[in-house]
Amino acid sequence: MPASHEIRRTFAIISHPDAGKTTLTEKLLYFGGAIRMAGQVKARGEKRRAKSDWMKIEQERGISVTSSVMTFEHKDLIFNLLDTPGHEDFSEDTYRTLTAVDSAIMVIDASKGIEAQTLKLFEVCRLRDIPIITLVNKCDREAKDPFELLDEIQETLALDVAPLVLPIGSGSTFHGCFNVTNGEYYTGAHKGEAFDRIVETSGIDDPQLDELVDGQLLEECREMVELASVGYSEFDLDSYREGHLSPVIFGSALKDFGPTALLDLIAEIAPAPRPSPATTRTVNPDEKKVSGFVFKVQANMDSHHRDRVAFMRICSGDFKRGMKLRQIRTGKDVMVHSPIMFFAQDREIADEAGPGDVIGIPNHGTIRVGDTFTEGEQLQFTGLPAFAPEVLRRVRLPDGTKVKQLRRALEDLAEEGLTQVFKPNIGSNWIIGLVGILQLDVLKSRAKAEYGVDIDFEPITYNMAVWVKCDDPVKMKAFMSANVNNIVHDREGSPVFLAKSQWEIDFTKERHPAITFMKTRELIQAEA
Numbered sequence: 001m002p003a004s005h006e007i008r009r010t011f012a013i014i015s016h017p018d019a020g021k022t023t024l025t026e027k028l029l030y031f032g033g034a035i036r037m038a039g040q041v042k043a044r045g046e047k048r049r050a051k052s053d054w055m056k057i058e059q060e061r062g063i064s065v066t067s068s069v070m071t072f073e074h075k076d077l078i079f080n081l082l083d084t085p086g087h088e089d090f091s092e093d094t095y096r097t098l099t100a101v102d103s104a105i106m107v108i109d110a111s112k113g114i115e116a117q118t119l120k121l122f123e124v125c126r127l128r129d130i131p132i133i134t135l136v137n138k139c140d141r142e143a144k145d146p147f148e149l150l151d152e153i154q155e156t157l158a159l160d161v162a163p164l165v166l167p168i169g170s171g172s173t174f175h176g177c178f179n180v181t182n183g184e185y186y187t188g189a190h191k192g193e194a195f196d197r198i199v200e201t202s203g204i205d206d207p208q209l210d211e212l213v214d215g216q217l218l219e220e221c222r223e224m225v226e227l228a229s230v231g232y233s234e235f236d237l238d239s240y241r242e243g244h245l246s247p248v249i250f251g252s253a254l255k256d257f258g259p260t261a262l263l264d265l266i267a268e269i270a271p272a273p274r275p276s277p278a279t280t281r282t283v284n285p286d287e288k289k290v291s292g293f294v295f296k297v298q299a300n301m302d303s304h305h306r307d308r309v310a311f312m313r314i315c316s317g318d319f320k321r322g323m324k325l326r327q328i329r330t331g332k333d334v335m336v337h338s339p340i341m342f343f344a345q346d347r348e349i350a351d352e353a354g355p356g357d358v359i360g361i362p363n364h365g366t367i368r369v370g371d372t373f374t375e376g377e378q379l380q381f382t383g384l385p386a387f388a389p390e391v392l393r394r395v396r397l398p399d400g401t402k403v404k405q406l407r408r409a410l411e412d413l414a415e416e417g418l419t420q421v422f423k424p425n426i427g428s429n430w431i432i433g434l435v436g437i438l439q440l441d442v443l444k445s446r447a448k449a450e451y452g453v454d455i456d457f458e459p460i461t462y463n464m465a466v467w468v469k470c471d472d473p474v475k476m477k478a479f480m481s482a483n484v485n486n487i488v489h490d491r492e493g494s495p496v497f498l499a500k501s502q503w504e505i506d507f508t509k510e511r512h513p514a515i516t517f518m519k520t521r522e523l524i525q526a527e528a
């Protein structure tokens with residue numbers, strides 16, 4: 001019997017908005033057996049607990065929906081799909097979710113190629129060497145030439161590509177897709193219809209295809225398959241696992257071309273949970289003792305309770321409900337008596353979970369993003385980044401009696417990673433920092449809906465925020481007093497330097513060469 005971590009595949013989908021992430025998610029859940037009907041998500045199995053209003057809350061929240069987890073079993077494996085928000089702006093939460101996966105699917109719109117957000121998210125994956133499988137989606141629409149797309153991925157992302165499934169036609173001429181590795185031709189009952197049959201062929205020259213594909217198009221496809229085999233890399237497992245090569249599937253999530261092939265690929269080639277770096281050592285997933293880290297906290301998941309749920313990725317050991325785990329930051333032992341597992345639509349109490357799984361731990365604000373839990377060993381997982389905000393605003397509170405609610409809202413929402421909160425040295429109004437401008441609306445509407453407090457924002461003279469540190473306390477003190485107006489502190493009490501421009505940062509750097517300026521700060525610093 002395989003070890004428990006070997007049967008788990010924890011992955012995320014990255015894409016630019018509108019490329020088809022939601023459609024693909026739904027189809028993966030459908031073909032993975034987690035939901036009965038795509039487009040009309042149904043609860044799985046009668047024994048599931050009463051359906052929570054989880055999905056409803058998420059739908060109401062629209063763009064403010066932060067990531068969630070969907071677990072399903074398929075082909076004797078456990079798939080954990082971690083959802084990342086797909087809107088144009090993104091929060092740190094998106095990035096942090098990627099610290100909790102072992103691989104990713106990158107969805108690209110065949111008519112658009114690589115777009116801005118695909119690139120940003122890809123870069124985060126690259127930082128962590130996360131292996132990526134690519135789906136070129138919407139081939140049933142007018143699309144760019146397949147070679148143009150492959151070259152674009154290869155050049156823009158500096159990534160080798162290995163095309164495994166190529167499209168036969170596009171838009172009105174879309175017939176289906178051809179698997180160059182095993183000769184399978186995926187097609188619908190009629191041209192343009194959804195995928196519903198596989199024709200086994202001996203290769204692209206198989207005469208069966210002459211019956212099925214229009215002559216001129218087939219000619220072109222034969223040429224394309226031949227050129228692809230010489231023009232691009234062959235699939236290489238090691239290269240993929242190291243993050244240097246991406247297998248590429250052309251398809252159409254809407255018309256079911258791709259989802260099953262992706263599930264098969266995730267099962268066959270995507271890595272099982274990988275070792276996790278920590279302060280004192282690297283933790284292997286097959287270790288007996290349970291350990292994990294919290295990559296996300298979400299407040300107000302249930303409108304009836306003021307609870308928060310901390311999402312913990314298990315890094316090692318077999319977790320059992322009721323276990324006592326040590327929260328390293330506080331040194332306290334926490335009894336995890338009602339851990340939540342997340343399914344396509346439901347959440348239920350988890351009796352057990354293994355490495356790669358994500359469990360939700362309900363709490364009243366005692367668990368933070370970045371927290372490590374172990375069975376007692378004194379170690380902390382590293383690598384969860386905090387990003388320098390790109391939008392800074394002062395928070396204004398028209399109703400002065402609501403200070404408490406405001407503090408609560410800002411603390412909770414900062415905990416979720418929606419915003420960063422800074423306390424200025426001078427003056428008393430909070431300053432918030434966001435990674436994207438859209439988050440301002442989200443913050444305002446959630447503060448109103450969930451905490452009953454109206455807030456406004458005022459621009460401030462600063463546009464950039466960077467963390468500062470220095471090993472020499474005397475030099476640090478001199479720097480702080482020379483720049484007292486520019487210094488704020490984040491929630492952890494770390495000093496942050498506010499600047500009007502990159503020029504100002506560079507200028508200050510020159511005057512204080514002992515100070516390190518950082519655009520990201522690891523929530524947990526390795527004791528290097």
Ligand code: G4P
Binds near residue numbers: 016019020024254
């Ligand atoms: P996102 O989560 O990445 O933002 O994308 P989403 O799945 O919501 O898809 C965006 C739009 O693209 C949707 O259309 C969806 O139906 C369509 N789409 C997704 N995959 C395919 C595909 O393979 N082929 C084609 N032709 N379209 C695809 P919409 O009109 O915005 O929404 P809806 O009215 O269909 O719900």
